[in-house]
Amino acid sequence: MDKEQSKSAxxxxxxxxxxxxxxDGLCMFEFGIGLEVFALPRPEFPDWYRHKVVAAEPGPLHATGGIAIAAEHDLPALHDASLILVPGWRGIDTPVPDDLCDALRKAHANGARIASICSGVFVLAAAGLLDGAEATTHWRYTDALAARYPQINVRPDVLFVDNGTILTSAGSAAGIDLCLHVVRQDYGAARANVVAKRLVMAPMREGGQSQFIPAPVPPERGGQISALLDSVRAQLDRPWSIADMANHAGLSERTLLRRMVETTGETPQKWLMRQRVAFAAEMLETTELSLDDLSMTAGFASQETFRRVFRTIRGITPSQHRKSFSTPHRLSA
Structure with a gap:
């Protein structure tokens, strides 16, 4: 081997x-989410993830609809993973192979994060990776998960749960929010927002947001509320009251309350606080604004209120968030 070959090696x-x-029985939408976020080339960034499609079991493998799947890698490839994504499972009553459970436990012990979308949580549960932890899944499966694995604290009312090295998400679309959350952790809010824009979707929804909206919203109602939400997001520094929002939407306060819950799953006040915190989080990550200036820009009455609300929603202080996310951190493979 010459010097250049030795150097490159x-x-x-x-x-x-x-x-x-x-x-076998692969859920294509959930699988596609993982490939779209982590495997799609991103020439707009100086670096991006590596990826592998790994067969969870011996073939032949087929996806929903009879599509044949040929994975280039087998379970030993998980040893080097930074993140393992379980894109659903073929059935909540279908046993999970022992070899897969063993490989996931070993990879997790080796430092890998493991994330599931929708019914994929049953794979993590079968491997014992969720014992004593919080988790979520599609609202159709939360009761079954809780009954089958009482040692898991099932959260039926959230989009995703991040336990640090184990992450679970609700129904299929919530998997996109979870994947964007991972991108934000690894590469920062700016890149996560670029990925969301390329997906033609709003930036990541917070994990604590409700996954289930109780009733469909008629188009004319949704239109009124949508215009209001856009206006509020564009003027977060304005001291929005319930009366202000109702007047802006041309609704009574009582009707506003009802339609906000129908549309967002939250009261106007709670939704507004989440929007302000989400905006503040991005500013913490991408600017050097002082906490005083940032709290005013985000619409909080005082820095003390800002700190309290931010910690309630995010679980850490604004300063801790800035320290953790302002310089994108990445896990080595």
Whole structure:
């Protein structure tokens, strides 16, 4: 081996490695989410994730609709993973292979984060990775998950749960929010927002947001509320009251309360606080504004109120959030 070959052989790629599982009966939408977020080339960024599609079991593998799946890697590839994504499972009553459970436990012990979308949580549960932890899944499956695994604290009312190294999400679309959450952790809010824009969707919804909106909203009602929400987001520094919002939407306060819950799953006050905190979080990550200036820009009455509300929603203080996310951190493979 010449010097140049020797030199190149020593170069290691420290970009996070995302392994997306494939299995017989594969849920294509959830699988596609993982590939769209982590595997799609991103020439707009100087670096991005590496990825592998890993067969969770011996073939042949087929996806929903009879599509044949040929994965280039087998379970030993999980040993080097930074993140393993379980995109659903073929049935909540279908046993999870022992080899897959063992491989996931070993990868987690080796430092890998493991995330599930929708029914994929049953794979994590079968592997014992959720014992004593919080988790969520699609609202149709939360009762079954709680009954089958009483050692898990099932959260039926959220989009996703981040336990640090184990992450679970609700129904299929919530998997996008979870994946954007991972991007934000690894590369910062600015890149996560670029990915969301390329997906032609709003930036990531917070994990604590309700996954289930109780009733469909007629188009004319949704239109009124949508215009109001856009106006509020554009003027977060304005001291919005219930009366202000109702007047802006041309609704009575009582009707506003009802339609906000129908549309967002939250009261106007709670929704507004989440929007302000989400905006503040992005500003903490992308600017050097002081907490005083930032709290006013985000519409909080005082820095003390800002700190209290931010901590209630995010679980950490604004200063801790800035320290953790202002400089994008990445896990090595």
């Amino acid at each position: 020593k170069v290691t790629d420290d970009r996070p490695l995302v392994c997306v599982l494939a299995y």
